[in-house]
Amino acid sequence: MHPATTALVAAVRAADRVSPALAGRLALPLFRRVGPPLPVRPTDRAVHEHAERGTITVRGRSITTYSWGHGPETVLVVHGWRGRASQFGPIVREVRAAGYRVVGFDAPANGDSPGRRTDIRDYLGAIDELQHRHGMFRTVIGHSFGALAALTAVHEDTAAGGVVAIAGMADARFLADSFAARIGVGPATADVLAGRFARRVLPDVPDVYARFDAVRHPLPAGVPLLLVHDRADGEVPVAESRRLHAAHGDRSRLVLTEGAGHSRVLGADATLDAVTAFTLGGLPAFDRLRAESVTTGSA
Incomplete structure:
Protein backbone atom coordinates (compact mmCIF):
# COMPACT_ATOMS: atom_id res chain seq x y z
CA MET A 1 0.00 0.00 0.00
CA ARG A 32 -13.59 6.04 -5.33
CA ARG A 33 -9.97 5.29 -6.20
CA VAL A 34 -9.51 2.63 -8.86
CA GLY A 35 -5.77 2.18 -8.39
CA PRO A 36 -3.10 1.42 -11.00
CA PRO A 37 -4.28 -0.50 -14.07
CA LEU A 38 -4.20 -4.25 -13.78
CA PRO A 39 -1.52 -5.65 -16.11
CA VAL A 40 -2.34 -8.30 -18.69
CA ARG A 41 -1.47 -11.70 -17.29
CA PRO A 42 1.06 -13.70 -19.35
CA THR A 43 -1.54 -16.46 -19.82
CA ASP A 44 -3.99 -13.92 -21.29
CA ARG A 45 -1.46 -12.08 -23.47
CA ALA A 46 -2.32 -13.95 -26.68
CA VAL A 47 -6.05 -13.32 -26.30
CA HIS A 48 -5.41 -9.66 -25.53
CA GLU A 49 -3.11 -9.13 -28.51
CA HIS A 50 -5.33 -10.95 -31.02
CA ALA A 51 -8.43 -8.90 -30.24
CA GLU A 52 -9.86 -6.43 -32.73
CA ARG A 53 -9.57 -3.18 -30.80
CA GLY A 54 -11.80 -0.15 -31.07
CA THR A 55 -12.93 2.90 -29.14
CA ILE A 56 -16.33 4.14 -28.02
CA THR A 57 -17.23 7.35 -26.23
CA VAL A 58 -19.51 7.10 -23.19
CA ARG A 59 -20.46 10.11 -21.07
CA GLY A 60 -17.67 12.04 -22.80
CA ARG A 61 -15.05 9.43 -21.90
CA SER A 62 -12.98 7.23 -24.20
CA ILE A 63 -13.36 3.49 -23.65
CA THR A 64 -11.25 0.79 -25.29
CA THR A 65 -13.25 -2.10 -26.75
CA TYR A 66 -12.30 -5.60 -27.84
CA SER A 67 -13.80 -8.15 -30.21
CA TRP A 68 -12.90 -11.78 -30.84
CA GLY A 69 -14.33 -14.00 -33.57
CA HIS A 70 -17.06 -13.42 -36.14
CA GLY A 71 -19.93 -15.67 -35.12
CA PRO A 72 -23.54 -14.75 -35.93
CA GLU A 73 -24.36 -14.21 -32.24
CA THR A 74 -22.49 -12.08 -29.70
CA VAL A 75 -21.48 -12.70 -26.11
CA LEU A 76 -20.53 -9.71 -23.93
CA VAL A 77 -17.98 -9.90 -21.09
CA VAL A 78 -17.96 -7.24 -18.34
CA HIS A 79 -14.94 -7.00 -16.04
CA GLY A 80 -14.91 -5.97 -12.39
CA TRP A 81 -13.39 -3.12 -10.39
CA ARG A 82 -9.74 -2.56 -11.35
CA GLY A 83 -10.14 -5.27 -13.93
CA ARG A 84 -9.83 -5.61 -17.69
CA ALA A 85 -11.44 -7.56 -20.50
CA SER A 86 -8.40 -9.82 -20.96
CA GLN A 87 -9.17 -11.47 -17.59
CA PHE A 88 -11.84 -13.39 -19.49
CA GLY A 89 -9.14 -14.99 -21.66
CA PRO A 90 -10.07 -18.62 -20.89
CA ILE A 91 -13.78 -17.88 -21.39
CA VAL A 92 -13.09 -16.00 -24.62
CA ARG A 93 -11.22 -19.01 -26.00
CA GLU A 94 -13.99 -21.45 -25.09
CA VAL A 95 -16.93 -19.34 -26.25
CA ARG A 96 -15.22 -18.29 -29.46
CA ALA A 97 -14.43 -21.95 -30.24
CA ALA A 98 -18.14 -22.68 -29.78
CA GLY A 99 -18.90 -20.31 -32.68
CA TYR A 100 -19.70 -16.99 -31.03
CA ARG A 101 -18.32 -13.49 -31.36
CA VAL A 102 -17.13 -12.16 -27.96
CA VAL A 103 -16.96 -8.43 -27.20
CA GLY A 104 -15.78 -6.57 -24.14
CA PHE A 105 -14.41 -3.26 -22.93
CA ASP A 106 -12.08 -1.69 -20.38
CA ALA A 107 -14.05 0.80 -18.27
CA PRO A 108 -12.48 4.25 -17.72
CA ALA A 109 -9.41 4.05 -15.44
CA ASN A 110 -9.26 0.30 -16.04
CA GLY A 111 -7.09 -1.75 -18.36
CA ASP A 112 -6.12 0.22 -21.48
CA SER A 113 -8.78 2.94 -21.07
CA PRO A 114 -7.61 6.35 -19.81
CA GLY A 115 -8.98 8.14 -16.78
CA ARG A 116 -8.71 8.22 -13.01
CA ARG A 117 -12.21 7.25 -11.90
CA THR A 118 -15.24 5.32 -13.02
CA ASP A 119 -18.64 4.27 -11.71
CA ILE A 120 -21.50 2.01 -12.74
CA ARG A 121 -22.89 4.61 -15.17
CA ASP A 122 -19.81 4.14 -17.37
CA TYR A 123 -20.36 0.38 -17.37
CA LEU A 124 -24.04 0.72 -18.23
CA GLY A 125 -23.28 3.25 -20.96
CA ALA A 126 -20.64 0.97 -22.51
CA ILE A 127 -23.03 -2.00 -22.43
CA ASP A 128 -25.74 0.09 -24.09
CA GLU A 129 -23.39 1.32 -26.83
CA LEU A 130 -22.10 -2.18 -27.57
CA GLN A 131 -25.67 -3.46 -27.81
CA HIS A 132 -26.45 -0.65 -30.25
CA ARG A 133 -23.58 -1.91 -32.41
CA HIS A 134 -24.00 -5.67 -32.05
CA GLY A 135 -27.68 -6.23 -31.29
CA MET A 136 -29.06 -8.65 -28.74
CA PHE A 137 -26.45 -10.52 -26.74
CA ARG A 138 -26.60 -14.29 -26.60
CA THR A 139 -25.20 -14.08 -23.07
CA VAL A 140 -23.83 -11.32 -20.85
CA ILE A 141 -21.03 -12.54 -18.57
CA GLY A 142 -19.95 -10.33 -15.68
CA HIS A 143 -17.28 -10.75 -13.02
CA SER A 144 -17.43 -9.17 -9.55
CA PHE A 145 -18.58 -5.53 -9.92
CA GLY A 146 -19.11 -6.29 -13.60
CA ALA A 147 -21.68 -8.93 -12.61
CA LEU A 148 -23.74 -6.30 -10.79
CA ALA A 149 -23.47 -4.03 -13.84
CA ALA A 150 -24.59 -6.88 -16.11
CA LEU A 151 -27.55 -7.73 -13.88
CA THR A 152 -28.58 -4.07 -13.69
CA ALA A 153 -28.26 -3.54 -17.45
CA VAL A 154 -30.38 -6.57 -18.34
CA HIS A 155 -32.96 -5.74 -15.68
CA GLU A 156 -33.33 -2.25 -17.11
CA ASP A 157 -33.28 -2.64 -20.89
CA THR A 158 -30.33 -4.61 -22.32
CA ALA A 159 -31.58 -7.51 -24.46
CA ALA A 160 -29.88 -10.80 -23.60
CA GLY A 161 -30.68 -14.48 -23.79
CA GLY A 162 -29.11 -15.09 -20.38
CA VAL A 163 -26.76 -13.70 -17.76
CA VAL A 164 -23.73 -15.25 -16.09
CA ALA A 165 -22.63 -13.66 -12.80
CA ILE A 166 -19.21 -14.84 -11.63
CA ALA A 167 -18.11 -13.92 -8.09
CA GLY A 168 -20.66 -11.12 -8.13
CA MET A 169 -22.32 -9.09 -5.41
CA ALA A 170 -26.08 -8.85 -5.12
CA ASP A 171 -26.36 -5.10 -4.59
CA ALA A 172 -24.35 -1.88 -4.65
CA PHE A 212 -28.63 -1.15 -8.11
CA ASP A 213 -30.05 -4.08 -6.17
CA ALA A 214 -30.39 -7.29 -8.16
CA VAL A 215 -32.30 -9.04 -5.37
CA ARG A 216 -34.95 -6.35 -5.19
CA HIS A 217 -34.94 -6.07 -8.99
CA PRO A 218 -34.29 -9.54 -10.46
CA LEU A 219 -33.83 -10.22 -14.15
CA PRO A 220 -36.90 -10.00 -16.42
CA ALA A 221 -39.09 -13.09 -16.53
CA GLY A 222 -37.73 -15.60 -18.99
CA VAL A 223 -34.08 -14.52 -18.70
CA PRO A 224 -32.08 -17.35 -17.05
CA LEU A 225 -29.20 -16.77 -14.66
CA LEU A 226 -26.04 -18.81 -14.10
CA LEU A 227 -24.09 -18.02 -10.94
CA VAL A 228 -20.51 -19.16 -10.34
CA HIS A 229 -18.72 -18.50 -7.06
CA ASP A 230 -15.79 -19.96 -5.17
CA ARG A 231 -16.64 -21.09 -1.65
CA ALA A 232 -13.50 -19.44 -0.26
CA ASP A 233 -13.76 -16.14 -2.18
CA GLY A 234 -12.01 -13.62 0.05
CA GLU A 235 -13.38 -10.50 -1.66
CA VAL A 236 -17.05 -11.24 -2.31
CA PRO A 237 -18.49 -13.95 -0.04
CA VAL A 238 -20.42 -16.78 -1.61
CA ALA A 239 -23.47 -15.63 0.36
CA GLU A 240 -23.94 -12.90 -2.27
CA SER A 241 -24.48 -15.45 -5.03
CA ARG A 242 -26.74 -17.47 -2.76
CA ARG A 243 -28.91 -14.36 -2.32
CA LEU A 244 -29.11 -13.89 -6.08
CA HIS A 245 -29.90 -17.58 -6.58
CA ALA A 246 -32.78 -17.40 -4.11
CA ALA A 247 -34.15 -14.23 -5.72
CA HIS A 248 -34.34 -15.84 -9.17
CA GLY A 249 -35.84 -19.20 -8.21
CA ASP A 250 -36.12 -21.97 -10.80
CA ARG A 251 -34.51 -19.94 -13.58
CA SER A 252 -31.20 -19.76 -11.71
CA ARG A 253 -28.38 -22.27 -11.30
CA LEU A 254 -25.47 -22.00 -8.85
CA VAL A 255 -22.03 -23.51 -9.43
CA LEU A 256 -19.63 -23.54 -6.48
CA THR A 257 -15.90 -24.05 -6.98
CA GLU A 258 -13.20 -24.94 -4.47
CA GLY A 259 -9.87 -23.15 -4.16
CA ALA A 260 -10.21 -20.86 -7.19
CA GLY A 261 -10.59 -17.61 -5.25
CA HIS A 262 -12.08 -14.40 -6.56
CA SER A 263 -10.26 -14.01 -9.88
CA ARG A 264 -8.84 -17.42 -10.77
CA VAL A 265 -12.42 -18.69 -10.83
CA LEU A 266 -12.65 -17.16 -14.31
CA GLY A 267 -10.37 -19.90 -15.61
CA ALA A 268 -11.54 -22.83 -13.47
CA ASP A 269 -12.59 -25.93 -15.41
CA ALA A 270 -15.99 -25.98 -13.72
CA THR A 271 -16.55 -22.35 -14.74
CA LEU A 272 -15.57 -22.91 -18.36
CA ASP A 273 -17.73 -26.03 -18.70
CA ALA A 274 -20.75 -24.34 -17.11
CA VAL A 275 -20.45 -21.08 -19.05
CA THR A 276 -19.99 -22.85 -22.38
CA ALA A 277 -22.97 -25.16 -21.84
CA PHE A 278 -25.18 -22.30 -20.64
CA THR A 279 -24.21 -20.11 -23.61
CA LEU A 280 -24.83 -22.92 -26.10
CA GLY A 281 -28.15 -24.15 -24.76
CA GLY A 282 -29.29 -22.24 -21.68
CA LEU A 283 -30.48 -24.01 -18.55
CA PRO A 284 -31.38 -27.29 -20.31
CA ALA A 285 -27.81 -27.68 -21.62
CA PHE A 286 -26.37 -26.78 -18.22
CA ASP A 287 -28.66 -29.29 -16.49
CA ARG A 288 -27.54 -32.02 -18.89
CA LEU A 289 -23.91 -31.17 -18.14
CA ARG A 290 -24.55 -31.36 -14.41
CA ALA A 291 -26.41 -34.67 -14.75
CA GLU A 292 -23.55 -36.13 -16.78
CA SER A 293 -21.04 -34.91 -14.21
CA VAL A 294 -22.95 -36.60 -11.41
CA THR A 295 -23.24 -39.84 -13.45
CA THR A 296 -19.52 -39.96 -14.19
CA GLY A 297 -18.54 -38.88 -10.68
CA SER A 298 -16.79 -35.69 -11.81
CA ALA A 299 -17.14 -32.23 -10.21
Whole structure:
Protein backbone atom coordinates (compact mmCIF):
# COMPACT_ATOMS: atom_id res chain seq x y z
CA MET A 1 0.00 0.00 0.00
CA HIS A 2 1.30 3.47 -0.88
CA PRO A 3 2.48 5.46 2.21
CA ALA A 4 -0.06 8.22 1.53
CA THR A 5 -2.85 5.66 1.36
CA THR A 6 -1.66 4.03 4.57
CA ALA A 7 -1.69 7.39 6.32
CA LEU A 8 -5.18 8.19 5.06
CA VAL A 9 -6.52 4.81 6.20
CA ALA A 10 -5.02 5.45 9.65
CA ALA A 11 -6.73 8.85 9.74
CA VAL A 12 -10.07 7.31 8.77
CA ARG A 13 -9.75 4.70 11.52
CA ALA A 14 -8.91 7.36 14.10
CA ALA A 15 -11.87 9.50 13.02
CA ASP A 16 -14.17 6.48 13.11
CA ARG A 17 -13.74 6.28 16.89
CA VAL A 18 -14.95 9.83 17.49
CA SER A 19 -16.86 11.02 14.40
CA PRO A 20 -18.30 8.66 11.77
CA ALA A 21 -19.33 11.77 9.79
CA LEU A 22 -15.70 12.87 9.52
CA ALA A 23 -14.49 9.33 8.88
CA GLY A 24 -16.99 8.89 6.04
CA ARG A 25 -15.88 12.15 4.45
CA LEU A 26 -12.21 11.16 4.66
CA ALA A 27 -12.92 7.69 3.29
CA LEU A 28 -14.73 8.83 0.16
CA PRO A 29 -11.60 9.52 -1.97
CA LEU A 30 -10.21 6.12 -1.02
CA PHE A 31 -13.49 4.43 -1.89
CA ARG A 32 -13.59 6.04 -5.33
CA ARG A 33 -9.97 5.29 -6.20
CA VAL A 34 -9.51 2.63 -8.86
CA GLY A 35 -5.77 2.18 -8.39
CA PRO A 36 -3.10 1.42 -11.00
CA PRO A 37 -4.28 -0.50 -14.07
CA LEU A 38 -4.20 -4.25 -13.78
CA PRO A 39 -1.52 -5.65 -16.11
CA VAL A 40 -2.34 -8.30 -18.69
CA ARG A 41 -1.47 -11.70 -17.29
CA PRO A 42 1.06 -13.70 -19.35
CA THR A 43 -1.54 -16.46 -19.82
CA ASP A 44 -3.99 -13.92 -21.29
CA ARG A 45 -1.46 -12.08 -23.47
CA ALA A 46 -2.32 -13.95 -26.68
CA VAL A 47 -6.05 -13.32 -26.30
CA HIS A 48 -5.41 -9.66 -25.53
CA GLU A 49 -3.11 -9.13 -28.51
CA HIS A 50 -5.33 -10.95 -31.02
CA ALA A 51 -8.43 -8.90 -30.24
CA GLU A 52 -9.86 -6.43 -32.73
CA ARG A 53 -9.57 -3.18 -30.80
CA GLY A 54 -11.80 -0.15 -31.07
CA THR A 55 -12.93 2.90 -29.14
CA ILE A 56 -16.33 4.14 -28.02
CA THR A 57 -17.23 7.35 -26.23
CA VAL A 58 -19.51 7.10 -23.19
CA ARG A 59 -20.46 10.11 -21.07
CA GLY A 60 -17.67 12.04 -22.80
CA ARG A 61 -15.05 9.43 -21.90
CA SER A 62 -12.98 7.23 -24.20
CA ILE A 63 -13.36 3.49 -23.65
CA THR A 64 -11.25 0.79 -25.29
CA THR A 65 -13.25 -2.10 -26.75
CA TYR A 66 -12.30 -5.60 -27.84
CA SER A 67 -13.80 -8.15 -30.21
CA TRP A 68 -12.90 -11.78 -30.84
CA GLY A 69 -14.33 -14.00 -33.57
CA HIS A 70 -17.06 -13.42 -36.14
CA GLY A 71 -19.93 -15.67 -35.12
CA PRO A 72 -23.54 -14.75 -35.93
CA GLU A 73 -24.36 -14.21 -32.24
CA THR A 74 -22.49 -12.08 -29.70
CA VAL A 75 -21.48 -12.70 -26.11
CA LEU A 76 -20.53 -9.71 -23.93
CA VAL A 77 -17.98 -9.90 -21.09
CA VAL A 78 -17.96 -7.24 -18.34
CA HIS A 79 -14.94 -7.00 -16.04
CA GLY A 80 -14.91 -5.97 -12.39
CA TRP A 81 -13.39 -3.12 -10.39
CA ARG A 82 -9.74 -2.56 -11.35
CA GLY A 83 -10.14 -5.27 -13.93
CA ARG A 84 -9.83 -5.61 -17.69
CA ALA A 85 -11.44 -7.56 -20.50
CA SER A 86 -8.40 -9.82 -20.96
CA GLN A 87 -9.17 -11.47 -17.59
CA PHE A 88 -11.84 -13.39 -19.49
CA GLY A 89 -9.14 -14.99 -21.66
CA PRO A 90 -10.07 -18.62 -20.89
CA ILE A 91 -13.78 -17.88 -21.39
CA VAL A 92 -13.09 -16.00 -24.62
CA ARG A 93 -11.22 -19.01 -26.00
CA GLU A 94 -13.99 -21.45 -25.09
CA VAL A 95 -16.93 -19.34 -26.25
CA ARG A 96 -15.22 -18.29 -29.46
CA ALA A 97 -14.43 -21.95 -30.24
CA ALA A 98 -18.14 -22.68 -29.78
CA GLY A 99 -18.90 -20.31 -32.68
CA TYR A 100 -19.70 -16.99 -31.03
CA ARG A 101 -18.32 -13.49 -31.36
CA VAL A 102 -17.13 -12.16 -27.96
CA VAL A 103 -16.96 -8.43 -27.20
CA GLY A 104 -15.78 -6.57 -24.14
CA PHE A 105 -14.41 -3.26 -22.93
CA ASP A 106 -12.08 -1.69 -20.38
CA ALA A 107 -14.05 0.80 -18.27
CA PRO A 108 -12.48 4.25 -17.72
CA ALA A 109 -9.41 4.05 -15.44
CA ASN A 110 -9.26 0.30 -16.04
CA GLY A 111 -7.09 -1.75 -18.36
CA ASP A 112 -6.12 0.22 -21.48
CA SER A 113 -8.78 2.94 -21.07
CA PRO A 114 -7.61 6.35 -19.81
CA GLY A 115 -8.98 8.14 -16.78
CA ARG A 116 -8.71 8.22 -13.01
CA ARG A 117 -12.21 7.25 -11.90
CA THR A 118 -15.24 5.32 -13.02
CA ASP A 119 -18.64 4.27 -11.71
CA ILE A 120 -21.50 2.01 -12.74
CA ARG A 121 -22.89 4.61 -15.17
CA ASP A 122 -19.81 4.14 -17.37
CA TYR A 123 -20.36 0.38 -17.37
CA LEU A 124 -24.04 0.72 -18.23
CA GLY A 125 -23.28 3.25 -20.96
CA ALA A 126 -20.64 0.97 -22.51
CA ILE A 127 -23.03 -2.00 -22.43
CA ASP A 128 -25.74 0.09 -24.09
CA GLU A 129 -23.39 1.32 -26.83
CA LEU A 130 -22.10 -2.18 -27.57
CA GLN A 131 -25.67 -3.46 -27.81
CA HIS A 132 -26.45 -0.65 -30.25
CA ARG A 133 -23.58 -1.91 -32.41
CA HIS A 134 -24.00 -5.67 -32.05
CA GLY A 135 -27.68 -6.23 -31.29
CA MET A 136 -29.06 -8.65 -28.74
CA PHE A 137 -26.45 -10.52 -26.74
CA ARG A 138 -26.60 -14.29 -26.60
CA THR A 139 -25.20 -14.08 -23.07
CA VAL A 140 -23.83 -11.32 -20.85
CA ILE A 141 -21.03 -12.54 -18.57
CA GLY A 142 -19.95 -10.33 -15.68
CA HIS A 143 -17.28 -10.75 -13.02
CA SER A 144 -17.43 -9.17 -9.55
CA PHE A 145 -18.58 -5.53 -9.92
CA GLY A 146 -19.11 -6.29 -13.60
CA ALA A 147 -21.68 -8.93 -12.61
CA LEU A 148 -23.74 -6.30 -10.79
CA ALA A 149 -23.47 -4.03 -13.84
CA ALA A 150 -24.59 -6.88 -16.11
CA LEU A 151 -27.55 -7.73 -13.88
CA THR A 152 -28.58 -4.07 -13.69
CA ALA A 153 -28.26 -3.54 -17.45
CA VAL A 154 -30.38 -6.57 -18.34
CA HIS A 155 -32.96 -5.74 -15.68
CA GLU A 156 -33.33 -2.25 -17.11
CA ASP A 157 -33.28 -2.64 -20.89
CA THR A 158 -30.33 -4.61 -22.32
CA ALA A 159 -31.58 -7.51 -24.46
CA ALA A 160 -29.88 -10.80 -23.60
CA GLY A 161 -30.68 -14.48 -23.79
CA GLY A 162 -29.11 -15.09 -20.38
CA VAL A 163 -26.76 -13.70 -17.76
CA VAL A 164 -23.73 -15.25 -16.09
CA ALA A 165 -22.63 -13.66 -12.80
CA ILE A 166 -19.21 -14.84 -11.63
CA ALA A 167 -18.11 -13.92 -8.09
CA GLY A 168 -20.66 -11.12 -8.13
CA MET A 169 -22.32 -9.09 -5.41
CA ALA A 170 -26.08 -8.85 -5.12
CA ASP A 171 -26.36 -5.10 -4.59
CA ALA A 172 -24.35 -1.88 -4.65
CA ARG A 173 -24.55 -1.31 -0.90
CA PHE A 174 -22.26 -4.33 -0.48
CA LEU A 175 -19.47 -2.22 -1.97
CA ALA A 176 -19.57 0.42 0.78
CA ASP A 177 -20.01 -2.11 3.57
CA SER A 178 -17.19 -4.40 2.39
CA PHE A 179 -14.85 -1.44 1.84
CA ALA A 180 -15.54 -0.18 5.37
CA ALA A 181 -14.83 -3.62 6.81
CA ARG A 182 -11.63 -3.90 4.78
CA ILE A 183 -10.16 -0.65 6.12
CA GLY A 184 -11.35 -1.38 9.65
CA VAL A 185 -14.19 1.05 10.33
CA GLY A 186 -17.68 0.43 11.64
CA PRO A 187 -21.24 0.43 10.29
CA ALA A 188 -21.88 4.08 11.20
CA THR A 189 -18.99 5.22 9.03
CA ALA A 190 -20.13 2.85 6.26
CA ASP A 191 -23.56 4.51 6.35
CA VAL A 192 -22.00 7.96 6.02
CA LEU A 193 -19.70 6.80 3.23
CA ALA A 194 -22.58 5.24 1.29
CA GLY A 195 -24.67 8.39 1.63
CA ARG A 196 -21.85 10.74 0.63
CA PHE A 197 -21.01 8.59 -2.39
CA ALA A 198 -24.63 8.63 -3.56
CA ARG A 199 -24.96 12.39 -3.19
CA ARG A 200 -21.54 13.26 -4.59
CA VAL A 201 -21.10 10.80 -7.43
CA LEU A 202 -24.65 9.86 -8.44
CA PRO A 203 -26.79 12.91 -7.55
CA ASP A 204 -28.93 12.35 -10.63
CA VAL A 205 -29.86 8.78 -9.63
CA PRO A 206 -32.79 8.67 -7.19
CA ASP A 207 -32.44 6.04 -4.47
CA VAL A 208 -29.10 4.68 -5.69
CA TYR A 209 -29.04 1.57 -3.54
CA ALA A 210 -32.55 0.55 -4.48
CA ARG A 211 -31.83 0.88 -8.20
CA PHE A 212 -28.63 -1.15 -8.11
CA ASP A 213 -30.05 -4.08 -6.17
CA ALA A 214 -30.39 -7.29 -8.16
CA VAL A 215 -32.30 -9.04 -5.37
CA ARG A 216 -34.95 -6.35 -5.19
CA HIS A 217 -34.94 -6.07 -8.99
CA PRO A 218 -34.29 -9.54 -10.46
CA LEU A 219 -33.83 -10.22 -14.15
CA PRO A 220 -36.90 -10.00 -16.42
CA ALA A 221 -39.09 -13.09 -16.53
CA GLY A 222 -37.73 -15.60 -18.99
CA VAL A 223 -34.08 -14.52 -18.70
CA PRO A 224 -32.08 -17.35 -17.05
CA LEU A 225 -29.20 -16.77 -14.66
CA LEU A 226 -26.04 -18.81 -14.10
CA LEU A 227 -24.09 -18.02 -10.94
CA VAL A 228 -20.51 -19.16 -10.34
CA HIS A 229 -18.72 -18.50 -7.06
CA ASP A 230 -15.79 -19.96 -5.17
CA ARG A 231 -16.64 -21.09 -1.65
CA ALA A 232 -13.50 -19.44 -0.26
CA ASP A 233 -13.76 -16.14 -2.18
CA GLY A 234 -12.01 -13.62 0.05
CA GLU A 235 -13.38 -10.50 -1.66
CA VAL A 236 -17.05 -11.24 -2.31
CA PRO A 237 -18.49 -13.95 -0.04
CA VAL A 238 -20.42 -16.78 -1.61
CA ALA A 239 -23.47 -15.63 0.36
CA GLU A 240 -23.94 -12.90 -2.27
CA SER A 241 -24.48 -15.45 -5.03
CA ARG A 242 -26.74 -17.47 -2.76
CA ARG A 243 -28.91 -14.36 -2.32
CA LEU A 244 -29.11 -13.89 -6.08
CA HIS A 245 -29.90 -17.58 -6.58
CA ALA A 246 -32.78 -17.40 -4.11
CA ALA A 247 -34.15 -14.23 -5.72
CA HIS A 248 -34.34 -15.84 -9.17
CA GLY A 249 -35.84 -19.20 -8.21
CA ASP A 250 -36.12 -21.97 -10.80
CA ARG A 251 -34.51 -19.94 -13.58
CA SER A 252 -31.20 -19.76 -11.71
CA ARG A 253 -28.38 -22.27 -11.30
CA LEU A 254 -25.47 -22.00 -8.85
CA VAL A 255 -22.03 -23.51 -9.43
CA LEU A 256 -19.63 -23.54 -6.48
CA THR A 257 -15.90 -24.05 -6.98
CA GLU A 258 -13.20 -24.94 -4.47
CA GLY A 259 -9.87 -23.15 -4.16
CA ALA A 260 -10.21 -20.86 -7.19
CA GLY A 261 -10.59 -17.61 -5.25
CA HIS A 262 -12.08 -14.40 -6.56
CA SER A 263 -10.26 -14.01 -9.88
CA ARG A 264 -8.84 -17.42 -10.77
CA VAL A 265 -12.42 -18.69 -10.83
CA LEU A 266 -12.65 -17.16 -14.31
CA GLY A 267 -10.37 -19.90 -15.61
CA ALA A 268 -11.54 -22.83 -13.47
CA ASP A 269 -12.59 -25.93 -15.41
CA ALA A 270 -15.99 -25.98 -13.72
CA THR A 271 -16.55 -22.35 -14.74
CA LEU A 272 -15.57 -22.91 -18.36
CA ASP A 273 -17.73 -26.03 -18.70
CA ALA A 274 -20.75 -24.34 -17.11
CA VAL A 275 -20.45 -21.08 -19.05
CA THR A 276 -19.99 -22.85 -22.38
CA ALA A 277 -22.97 -25.16 -21.84
CA PHE A 278 -25.18 -22.30 -20.64
CA THR A 279 -24.21 -20.11 -23.61
CA LEU A 280 -24.83 -22.92 -26.10
CA GLY A 281 -28.15 -24.15 -24.76
CA GLY A 282 -29.29 -22.24 -21.68
CA LEU A 283 -30.48 -24.01 -18.55
CA PRO A 284 -31.38 -27.29 -20.31
CA ALA A 285 -27.81 -27.68 -21.62
CA PHE A 286 -26.37 -26.78 -18.22
CA ASP A 287 -28.66 -29.29 -16.49
CA ARG A 288 -27.54 -32.02 -18.89
CA LEU A 289 -23.91 -31.17 -18.14
CA ARG A 290 -24.55 -31.36 -14.41
CA ALA A 291 -26.41 -34.67 -14.75
CA GLU A 292 -23.55 -36.13 -16.78
CA SER A 293 -21.04 -34.91 -14.21
CA VAL A 294 -22.95 -36.60 -11.41
CA THR A 295 -23.24 -39.84 -13.45
CA THR A 296 -19.52 -39.96 -14.19
CA GLY A 297 -18.54 -38.88 -10.68
CA SER A 298 -16.79 -35.69 -11.81
CA ALA A 299 -17.14 -32.23 -10.21
